[in-house]
Amino acid sequence: xxxxxxxxxxxxDECRQLLAERVxxxxxxQSSKGLMLLPLNYSFDGEAIWFRVKRDSVLAELADGRxxxxxxxxxxxxxxxxxxxxxxxxxGVPTAxxxxxxxxxxxxxxxxxxxxxxxxxxxxxxxx
Numbered sequence: 001x002x003x004x005x006x007x008x009x010x011x012x013d014e015c016r017q018l019l020a021e022r023v024x025x026x027x028x029x030q031s032s033k034g035l036m037l038l039p040l041n042y043s044f045d046g047e048a049i050w051f052r053v054k055r056d057s058v059l060a061e062l063a064d065g066r067x068x069x070x071x072x073x074x075x076x077x078x079x080x081x082x083x084x085x086x087x088x089x090x091x092g093v094p095t096a097x098x099x100x101x102x103x104x105x106x107x108x109x110x111x112x113x114x115x116x117x118x119x120x121x122x123x124x125x126x127x128x
Contacts, residue, residue, distance in 0.1 A: 010123030
């Protein structure tokens, strides 16, 4: 038996606000090694998601212009509530740099800057 609760959509403008407030998300794509889902640091300029990766990493495959999904979330296990934002788009190497570049937490040289354009953005909240 499940507890009564609700699942509600988050408006696109609020999804963008949540993206602007965070710095860690997950990127998912079909890689040369199969389906991948990896966390990374990002920045969001209101129109695109930016991240930096190592040139010799599996994430560097994204430079060739792949379709990806990007997700951020906040979950409170104690209250069984939270929200998530899912972005669909294409990623590639930018021709310009953002005003606020992402700052990777992971060590090592992450000098390949990538940008994800937003084709679709959705979000939802859940509460018990």
